[in-house]
Amino acid sequence: MSSRGNIKKLADMLESKKISCTELTQSYIDEIEKSNGELNAYVKKTPEIALDTAKKVDEKISKGEKLSSLEGIPMTLKDNISTDGIETTCCSKILKGYVPIYDATVWDILKKQNAVLLGKTNMDEFAMGSSCETSCFGGAKNPHNINHVAGGSSGGAASAVGGNIAVYGLGSDTGGSIRQPASFCGVVGLKPTYGAVSRYGLIAYASSLDQIGPITTSVEDAAIVFDAISAYDKMDSTSRGRQGAATVDTLNNSIKGMKIGIAKEYIEGVRDDVREAVMNAAKVYESLGAEIVYFDLPVLKYALPVYYILACAEASSNLGRYDGIRYGFKAEHYDDVNDMVKKTRSEGFGDEVKRRILLGTYVLSSGYYDAYYKKAQNLRGTIVNAFKEAFTKCNVILAPTVPMTAFENGNAISDPVETYLTDICTVPVNICGLPAVSVPCGFNAKGMPIGMQLIGDSFSEATILNVAHQYETAVPEAFRASDFGVKL
Amino acid sequence: MVDREEILKIATLSKLFVSEEELPKLTTDMEQMIAFADTINNAEDASTDFDNINNLCNVLREDEVVPSLDRDKILGNAKDIDDGHFLVKKRA
Numbered sequence A: 001m002s003s004r005g006n007i008k009k010l011a012d013m014l015e016s017k018k019i020s021c022t023e024l025t026q027s028y029i030d031e032i033e034k035s036n037g038e039l040n041a042y043v044k045k046t047p048e049i050a051l052d053t054a055k056k057v058d059e060k061i062s063k064g065e066k067l068s069s070l071e072g073i074p075m076t077l078k079d080n081i082s083t084d085g086i087e088t089t090c091c092s093k094i095l096k097g098y099v100p101i102y103d104a105t106v107w108d109i110l111k112k113q114n115a116v117l118l119g120k121t122n123m124d125e126f127a128m129g130s131s132c133e134t135s136c137f138g139g140a141k142n143p144h145n146i147n148h149v150a151g152g153s154s155g156g157a158a159s160a161v162g163g164n165i166a167v168y169g170l171g172s173d174t175g176g177s178i179r180q181p182a183s184f185c186g187v188v189g190l191k192p193t194y195g196a197v198s199r200y201g202l203i204a205y206a207s208s209l210d211q212i213g214p215i216t217t218s219v220e221d222a223a224i225v226f227d228a229i230s231a232y233d234k235m236d237s238t239s240r241g242r243q244g245a246a247t248v249d250t251l252n253n254s255i256k257g258m259k260i261g262i263a264k265e266y267i268e269g270v271r272d273d274v275r276e277a278v279m280n281a282a283k284v285y286e287s288l289g290a291e292i293v294y295f296d297l298p299v300l301k302y303a304l305p306v307y308y309i310l311a312c313a314e315a316s317s318n319l320g321r322y323d324g325i326r327y328g329f330k331a332e333h334y335d336d337v338n339d340m341v342k343k344t345r346s347e348g349f350g351d352e353v354k355r356r357i358l359l360g361t362y363v364l365s366s367g368y369y370d371a372y373y374k375k376a377q378n379l380r381g382t383i384v385n386a387f388k389e390a391f392t393k394c395n396v397i398l399a400p401t402v403p404m405t406a407f408e409n410g411n412a413i414s415d416p417v418e419t420y421l422t423d424i425c426t427v428p429v430n431i432c433g434l435p436a437v438s439v440p441c442g443f444n445a446k447g448m449p450i451g452m453q454l455i456g457d458s459f460s461e462a463t464i465l466n467v468a469h470q471y472e473t474a475v476p477e478a479f480r481a482s483d484f485g486v487k488l
Numbered sequence B: 001m002v003d004r005e006e007i008l009k010i011a012t013l014s015k016l017f018v019s020e021e022e023l024p025k026l027t028t029d030m031e032q033m034i035a036f037a038d039t040i041n042n043a044e045d046a047s048t049d050f051d052n053i054n055n056l057c058n059v060l061r062e063d064e065v066v067p068s069l070d071r072d073k074i075l076g077n078a079k080d081i082d083d084g085h086f087l088v089k090k091r092a
Helices: A007-015 A021-039 A047-062 A105-112 A155-162 A179-185 A219-229 A272-287 A298-321 A337-348 A351-364 A370-390 A416-423 A427-432 A461-474 B004-013 B023-042 B071-075
Strands: A042-045 A074-078 A116-121 A145-149 A168-172 A188-191 A212-216 A259-263 A291-295 A396-400 A436-443 A449-455
Touching: A007 A021, A007 A047, A007 A219, A021 A042, A021 A047, A021 A074, A021 A116, A042 A155, A047 A116, A074 A105, A074 A155, A105 A168, A105 A219, A116 A155, A155 A168, A155 A179, A155 A212, A168 A219, A179 A188, A179 A436, A179 A449, A188 A219, A188 A461, A212 A219, A219 A436, A219 A461, A259 A272, A272 A291, A272 A396, A272 A436, A272 A449, A272 A461, A298 A351, A298 A370, A298 A416, A298 A427, A298 B023, A351 A370, A351 B004, A351 B023, A370 A427, A370 B023, A396 A461, A416 B023, A436 A461, A449 A461, B004 B023
Parallel strands: A074 A116, A074 A168, A259 A291, A259 A396
Antiparallel strands: A042 A116, A168 A212, A188 A212, A188 A436, A396 A449, A436 A449
């Protein structure tokens, strides 16, 4: 744990001139060159941009100017976050060559702080997948064992951070896409409350579920990044920004007397090693003075089909814009406009994206709308109410992040429904717009990381990060680094 | 259950071609996915009207003129342009 860079440690090293920002950045660039062939975490490297920024930071340091919290820290962005002048593809053939002409708000905020952008990270195509293997660039690999997947959809970010070739990464989470790869790669992943972080410039998958958040090696880093990016943004009509003080200030609060809830439905059906690790964490919390309360959340069994109906419905609408006319890939041979659009989409989208567009179109089509979309939307309300009720019994909910550890490469994509089941513990949070953080809670017999998530009520990021940090302090060995990357 | 004609109809609505070779696997996948989606119809309590999450409501901005994106930059991402316009082939 001590060998890898974390934000405060690196900021101290920069300010005390133990290392220059250029040297720090170069060490990450060198390690990316060494490791990315194996990890496939980056799909676009931006060393020139990184070194230019590092130079600016070094100039500030030489003048004795104070640095902001993320200034000069090497980081990455998922390839669905728009970057002015830097190709952004969502790891889809249909967006190959697309260069955004504006920055996503999160990147605008970080760029102004001189965040050092090392590159754009790998992801499942349009964030649709749980293994990163639907990426048109091939999947990112797990830094704890490259024969296993990094998870998805933000697999590249988790692989880069877990592989110590970025200090932190921004990912997006529609049904678990930050937390699931964070769990698989043994790092921390925070999915903020819907509306806490601006979605402006995030290429849309399912707009009522999508949310940007950080992937980091420590809870403190997640808090620092979240505090920096959780600002109200007039460019996002669902933006509210962070409600309350900086989360990093309350990480060390005592959790004595706090009620941590466990819903039986989250624990049933997960693999034995995962259940055992999560229940061990509950014991740690008891030893820290928290009270564990058990309850039922029977409506959870409908969360996954509700999620897939709503996410695919929204995706079928959001992805209607890819027609080959304004940006990205365009079919070469066609007869007329309709033929061009159909050929562009058929040749440009991968199989999983096509499946989800088709399912989304089906559930929205005349004759099926009431039976699927409307019913799922109503059930969404029922699930929201069930969580509201749960938070009258506890302060946070403890649950596994994924029912299993990272699967081996190539094992995830044969049966779509089987793959969807891996999202069973993560999707309820997106359905309800709640915040949740995945933190490492041990390793299985094969040495693969296990993750648990702490789920809070809306805008309670400070509480879940506090609870997560208390575990991290008590059980630092759960946060063991992989052998890859920069050693400091 | 979903049949091949239905898949072809949905594909047309989605502006996607489905080849004869793709059809059997896609029909099986869609059948499984729809059967999975169907499990929500076992839920008895589905009468909760869902409006939005976290009580978000529309906030209208003032109708002020602000700088827009540069037209040439926007057109820079298109494969075919002509005199400041996106070029699209005529319908045959």
